[in-house]
Amino acid sequence: MGLELLVASAIGILTAAGMYLTLRLRTFPVIMGISLLTYAVNVFLFASGRLTVGAPPILTDAATYTDPLPQALVLTAIVISFGMTAVVVMIALGAYLGAGEDRVNDPEINDEDTTERSI
Amino acid sequence: MTHWLIAPIILPALLAPFIVLAARHHIVIQRAFSVVGVLAMIAVAAGLAWETSDGTIMLYQLSDWAAPFGIVLVGDRLSTIMVLLTAVLAFFVLLYAIGSKWDERGWHFHALFQFQLMGIMGAFLTGDLFNLFVFFEVLLIASYGLMIHSGGDVRLRAGVQYVLFNLIGSTLFLFALGAIYAQTGTLNMADLAARVALIDAGDTVGIRLAAVLLLLVFAIKAAIVPLHFWLPSSYAEAPAPVAALFAIMTKVGAYAIIRVYTMIFPPDLAVTSGLHTTWLMPAALASLAVGMIGVLAARKLDRLVAFSVIGSMGMVMVAIAMFTPAGITAALYYIIHSTLAAAALFLIADLVRSGRADLSLVAMPPVAGAALTSALFFVAAIAMTGLPPLSGFLGKLMVLDAGFETPNATWIWAVVLCSSLISIVGFARAGSTLFWKAKSIPVDPDAPDAPADPAPAALSYVAVGGLLCLLVAHTIFAGPAYSYMERTSADLFDPAPYDEKVLTTPGKLSDATKEEEH
Numbered sequence: 001m002g003l004e005l006l007v008a009s010a011i012g013i014l015t016a017a018g019m020y021l022t023l024r025l026r027t028f029p030v031i032m033g034i035s036l037l038t039y040a041v042n043v044f045l046f047a048s049g050r051l052t053v054g055a056p057p058i059l060t061d062a063a064t065y066t067d068p069l070p071q072a073l074v075l076t077a078i079v080i081s082f083g084m085t086a087v088v089v090m091i092a093l094g095a096y097l098g099a100g101e102d103r104v105n106d107p108e109i110n111d112e113d114t115t116e117r118s119i
Numbered sequence: 120m121t122h123w124l125i126a127p128i129i130l131p132a133l134l135a136p137f138i139v140l141a142a143r144h145h146i147v148i149q150r151a152f153s154v155v156g157v158l159a160m161i162a163v164a165a166g167l168a169w170e171t172s173d174g175t176i177m178l179y180q181l182s183d184w185a186a187p188f189g190i191v192l193v194g195d196r197l198s199t200i201m202v203l204l205t206a207v208l209a210f211f212v213l214l215y216a217i218g219s220k221w222d223e224r225g226w227h228f229h230a231l232f233q234f235q236l237m238g239i240m241g242a243f244l245t246g247d248l249f250n251l252f253v254f255f256e257v258l259l260i261a262s263y264g265l266m267i268h269s270g271g272d273v274r275l276r277a278g279v280q281y282v283l284f285n286l287i288g289s290t291l292f293l294f295a296l297g298a299i300y301a302q303t304g305t306l307n308m309a310d311l312a313a314r315v316a317l318i319d320a321g322d323t324v325g326i327r328l329a330a331v332l333l334l335l336v337f338a339i340k341a342a343i344v345p346l347h348f349w350l351p352s353s354y355a356e357a358p359a360p361v362a363a364l365f366a367i368m369t370k371v372g373a374y375a376i377i378r379v380y381t382m383i384f385p386p387d388l389a390v391t392s393g394l395h396t397t398w399l400m401p402a403a404l405a406s407l408a409v410g411m412i413g414v415l416a417a418r419k420l421d422r423l424v425a426f427s428v429i430g431s432m433g434m435v436m437v438a439i440a441m442f443t444p445a446g447i448t449a450a451l452y453y454i455i456h457s458t459l460a461a462a463a464l465f466l467i468a469d470l471v472r473s474g475r476a477d478l479s480l481v482a483m484p485p486v487a488g489a490a491l492t493s494a495l496f497f498v499a500a501i502a503m504t505g506l507p508p509l510s511g512f513l514g515k516l517m518v519l520d521a522g523f524e525t526p527n528a529t530w531i532w533a534v535v536l537c538s539s540l541i542s543i544v545g546f547a548r549a550g551s552t553l554f555w556k557a558k559s560i561p562v563d564p565d566a567p568d569a570p571a572d573p574a575p576a577a578l579s580y581v582a583v584g585g586l587l588c589l590l591v592a593h594t595i596f597a598g599p600a601y602s603y604m605e606r607t608s609a610d611l612f613d614p615a616p617y618d619e620k621v622l623t624t625p626g627k628l629s630d631a632t633k634e635e636e637h
Contacts, residue, residue: 022287027279034286041293048301070300073249077293080256084289087263088282094267095275104280106352 007047014040027092027102031085038081045074123170124179124194126163127202127240130156135233143227150217153229157210160236164203171199172603174610176620178246185629186246186621187310193246195617196607197451201243201374204455205367207589208462209236211582215466216360218578219473224269224358231268234261235364242371246621248299248306251375252292255340259285262368265361266353277356284349288339295332302326309621311383312614315390323390330384330391334399337379340372343436344405347429351413354428355421359469362421363462369432370454377439377447381611386442399440400527404534407433411538414545420471420478423549424464427503430542431457437535438518441525447608449517452601456510456593460502463586467496470583471553473575480549482556488575493554495583500546502590505539510594515539517601 014036021033049067057068096102134156142148171177177194180186194202213232215221222228238258245251267278300306302325303314318326335346342350350369354362376399384391410430417423435457438450472478474486498509505511515535522531593600610617623629 022283030283034283034290037287037290038293041290041297045293045297045300048297050301070297073296073300076249076253080253081286081289084256084260084282084286087260088279088286091263091267091275091282092279094270095272095279098270098272098275104283106276106280 003051003053007043007051011040011044025104027096027104030104031088031092035085042074042077045070045077123163123167124177124192124244127160128237128244130160131233131237135230138230138233139227146223149229153213153232156233157206157213161206161210164199164206167194168199168203171196176617178620178624180624180626183626185626186624187305187307188628189626190250191246191621192244193621194244196610198243200607202240204458205236205239208367208458209364211585212360212363212462215363215579215582218576218582219469221358221360227264228268231261231264235265239367239371243374246308248308249296252296255292256289258368262365266357268358268361274356277352281349281353284339288336291332292336295329295336298325298329298332302329308383309618312618315383316388318390320389326390327394330394333379334395337372337375341369341376341436342429342432343402344409347406350429351422351425354425355419359465362465366428366458366461366465369428370458373432373435373439373454377450377611381447382614396442399436403433403436403440404530406436407534407538411542411545414542418480420468420480420549420553423545424468427464427542428461430538431461431503434518437531438521441521443521443525444608444612445521447611448601448604449514449521451604451607452517453514456514456590459586459590459593460499460511463499463583464503466583467492467499470575470579480552482552482560484557484560489554489557491580495587496550498587500550504542504546506543508594510590510597513594513597
């Protein structure tokens with residue numbers, strides 16, 4: 001029971017912190033937040049096959065075993081989220097170096113710009 | 120067991136690395152391989168669609184592992200018709216990218232294009248939820264590269280928003296998959312359908328949570344209000360051929376909703392009652408309204424087209440949210456129409472741009488080739504707003520007809536008809552400002568920002584014209600198309616042959632094989 005509580009609260013705290021950071025409007029905190037969310041989901045996936053301590057992830061003659069499928073799933077998820085984070089860091093860096101600021105939201109539409117062009 | 124079912128995934132997966140490794144510096148070779156690859160894909164897709172058109176379910180077990188243990192690809196009427204639609208769309212988009220030389224404005228356009236196709240095809244063909252996630256990621260990571268193709272500050276900023284939004288979507292998808300696996304112990308769609316039906320009515324927290332999370336993920340992909348915020352910037356800033364290809368990506372979301380919420384969580388399932396059957400319809404009606412009001416409010420043509428995509432996705436979702444055979448039939452007919460119309464409009468917006476400084480909806484002096492472009496815009500706008508005689512009108516008629524017998528009939532009719540009127544006004548305003556008022560502006564020979572671009576190439580017009588011809592064909596053959604979609608949706612509401620084919624075909628570890636060994 002203690003282990004379940006520990007893992008569940010770890011997932012909860014990671015998710016909450018990730019959500020909070022994702023709601024910031026600067027790229028660095030947002031990317032950090034999404035990283036935390038992916039850590040949370042990795043642990044969650046790992047736990048989706050139930051928590052079994054000290055048992056092998058293969059069917060043997062022994063009475064207990066760990067479900068191996070979530071481990072394979074979480075491996076795929078880790079690789080994908082790692083790659084995706086690398087991509088978003090590169091694109092965000094490009095956007096930051098190009099625009100000189102790292103806001104995620106759209107800039108305010110400047111009405112004067114449009115009218116000037118229309119003349 | 121035939122291997123053709125995996126060909127739409129394998130073909131681009133092999134072609135893309137070849138283009139990167141062997142033909143990196145030769146744009147002509149890249150173009151040749153890309154076009155030949157897509158043509159071959161159309162042939163394969165047409166073959167698969169023909170093979171499944173009599174109701175056959177095609178099954179491909181990877182490495183011959185039997186269904187709940189191994190990953191399977193399944194081709195039925197619905198998935199093969201979506202594969203065919205994607206292949207045909209990709210061909211015309213590719214022609215446009217070559218004709219307009221968009222593919223020369225950055226690196227690796229053709230390789231990313233092929234990877235994108237691989238992801239989309241995989242998402243349509245897979246019979247496994249986790250595999251669906253993987254193919255979503257394949258199509259997304261290729262789309263990130265395509266989205267920021269040829270760079271630019273505004274495009275990169277829109278790209279960051281697009282990537283971040285989709286990363287959150289992917290995380291939600293994983294949470295949903297974890298919850299489903301924890302509750303049922305399987306991720307194979309046919310197996311899930313059987314096991315979800317067995318869940319005890321007192322123990323539904325996990326599965327209801329998973330159903331809602333999964334719906335959120337697909338709603339992000341399909342850009343349903345209130346999860347549509349990523350779409351206008353991304354589609355408006357993406358290069359035109361990429362935006363046109365993205366017209367199928369929102370449909371991947373719609374396809375996933377149709378597949379999962381008719382097969383795994385059918386509308387009459389007790390454990391998920393009152394979830395998607397109740398809440399999807401208001402969201403869909405809101406998408407329709409928001410999209411069409413956005414069309415009226417847009418100040419630039421590319422934004423206008425992006426909002427019309429949200430609106431037409433709203434229309435698709437209204438039809439899906441009825442969760443009746445007639446509704447799904449109308450949705451499938453409208454999906455094909457809306458993909459072709461949206462892609463054509465994005466390409467036309469690019470044709471308009473090639474003679475102007477930008478796409479603001481203000482009158483500017485007329486440019487060469489404007490007559491043909493305006494004619495194309497006129498036809499595409501008629502299709503998108505749903506005026507007779509094109510397929511948009513028939514599609515809307517089907518949606519209205521299907522909605523007539525549902526309890527929400529008043530709302531559906533009111534929102535669909537009002538939003539149609541709003542979108543007609545929006546497109547008429549845009550078209551008359553762009554093409555008509557141009558005549559009243561005197562041409563200033565010394566204008567400082569007179570664009571130096573030449574008139575668009577003939578191949579670009581061929582691509583747009585081809586898409587519009589397909590729309591006309593979709594209208595003319597509406598009768599056969601409708602009855603085919605009727606059979607497709609009948610399949611969805613009677614998934615027993617699908618489940619039986621997936622779960623009882625022998626392979627390694629299957630029950631039948633085990634008995635033979637003993």
